[in-house]
Amino acid sequence: MATQGAPVKYSKHSPALAMTLSLIFAGFGQLYNRRYIKGILFIVLEVSFIFTLGRFINYGLWGLRTLGVTPLEDHSIFLMIYGLISLLLIAFALGLYILNILDAKRNAERLRQGESNPKMKETIRNVWDRGFPYLFITPGLFMLTFIVILPILFTLSLAFTDYNQYxxxxxxxxxxVGWDNFKKLVTLNTWSETFFDVFTWTIVWTLVATTLQIALGLFLALIVNDPRVKFKKWIRTVLILPWAVPAFVTILIFSAMFNGEFGTINRDLLVLFGLEIPWMQDPFWAKIALIMIQTWLGFPFVFALFTGVLQSISRDWYEAAEVDGGSRWQKFRYITFPHVMYATAPLLIMQYAGNFNNFNIIYLFNEGGPPIPGKRAGGTDILISWVYDLTFEINQYNMAAAITIILGLIVTGFAFYQFRKTRSFKEEGNM
Known part of the structure; x- marks a missing residue:
């Protein structure tokens, strides 16, 4: 006897069989479920994929595995790109294949429970209502895959090859070559010394320059926000002006000012004290100059950020602290600073991440110089500028790719921490 509410003719309809048929060939499970139009569409998609892209994917996978067998005839870079595109196409196809299998299972379960197949109009309406976001996101995701993910995969692949100027x-x-490039960075003297020097300077540069610009921005915001200060609007306008000037223009002007031969800092200012500092020739003084320039470039944004937050702090808190006998330092420590940090911490973290990859100031000031004998990088090169030199100056593409991976992992860690501190990736119900 059939179970109550389920027609006899569907009582033995098998979801497992529907899934198996869809696994054998896309659309067969839908035909088994009497979803003929959907089944035909899946069959057409798989047949089209096999006949139009099958040969390309086969060639791409061969090229990715071998990187070519005949010099001058096979181009390893093109073969690598073809192979990566083939992998992405296979990933898309697998996604559709899994969707086809799950769809066959769901329809079979509905039939087994006695539900009838929806009409075509109802199917289209359900797809529109439930799949509307996915329909509009899919083209963007597809473009993102080939504009962003493909170059990332290409860089990852280069890090495991012997691609260089020779x-x-x-x-x-x-x-x-496997992990050989990464081993060279930490074991081979000609690479490891330079790598650790550049990595150390990158960390020092990030921490010192960013902390100074944040500290200066906070200090000025506290002063301007003091009730005793007049002409606040004019002062804020003046302090934000460095932000209005394009950064590359400011950097080039400072580069000229710090020039040892004709720069105004040595010739017009330090000469009054009998000093002449080799800003461009000595790595130490070049690093000091870069930190000062970045402090100048970065503090206006932090100042504007802190100014807005300070104005949102209730005056009642300070009045209550005064009643309790709190000093200025105590009010700053227990009211102002915690409130400012809570409101701006994610953005401040991204300031550190941004300076970690701040290529513009390093390159525009003195192109990472001055050069150091016996080292593969300039005296002020950070990781990102060193990658640029390795790529475009000496054509060490494999080592540049390996350093890029290390760089990407560090920045990703910063970004992940920042997202964890915001609501960007939290579900609506968990806000």
């Missing part, structure tokens, strides 16, 4: 296609074929 081994470049099409005259030479590339080879997969």
């Amino acid at each position: 081994n470049s296609p099409p005259g030479n074929l590339l080879n997969w």
Whole structure:
């Protein structure tokens, strides 16, 4: 006897069989479920994929595995790109294939429970109502895959090859070398000394320059926010002016001012004290100059940020602290500073992440110089500017890619921490 509410003819309808048929060939499960139009669409999609992209994917996977077998005829870089595109196409196809299997299972379960297949109009309406966001997100995701993800995968792949100025296609074929490039960075003296020096300076640069610009911005915001200060609007306008000037213009002007031969800092200012500092020639003084310039460039944004937050703090809190006998330092420590940090911490974290990859100031000031004998990087190069030099100056693409991966992991850690501190990736019900 059939179960109550389920027609006899569907009581033995098997979801497992529907899934198996869809696994054998996309659309077969839908035909088994009597969803003929949907089944035909899935069949057409798989047949079209096989006949139009099958040969390309097969060639791409071969090229990614071998990177070519005949110099001058096979180009390893093109083969690598074809292979990566093939992997992405396979990922999209697998996604649709899994969707086809799950759809067959759901429809089979509905039939087994006695529900009838929806009409075509009802199906289209359900797709529009429930799949509307996905329909509009899909083109963007598809473009993002080939504009962002593909270059990232290409960089990741280069880090595991021997692609450099002495081994470049099409005259030479590339080879997969595993983790050799990363081992060179930490074990081979010619690379490890430079890598650790640049990495250390990158950390010092990030911490010192960013902390100074935040401290200066907070200090000025506290002064301007003091009730005793008049002409607040004019003072804020003047302090934000450095932010209005394009950063590259400011950096180039400072580069000229710090020039040891004709720069105004040495010739017009320090000469009064009998000093002449080699800003461009000595790595130490070049680093000091860069930190000062970045402090000048970065404090206006922090100042504007803190000014808005300070104005949102209730005056009642300060009045209550005064009644309790709180000093200025205690009010700053227990009221102002915690409130400011709570409201701006994610943005301040991103200031550190931004300076970690601040290529513009390093390159525009003195192109990462001055050069240091025996080192593969300039005296003020940070990781991102060193990657630029390795890529465009000496064509060490494999090592540049390896450093880029390390750089990306560090910045990703910063970004992940920042997102954890905001509501950007929290569900609506968990706000």
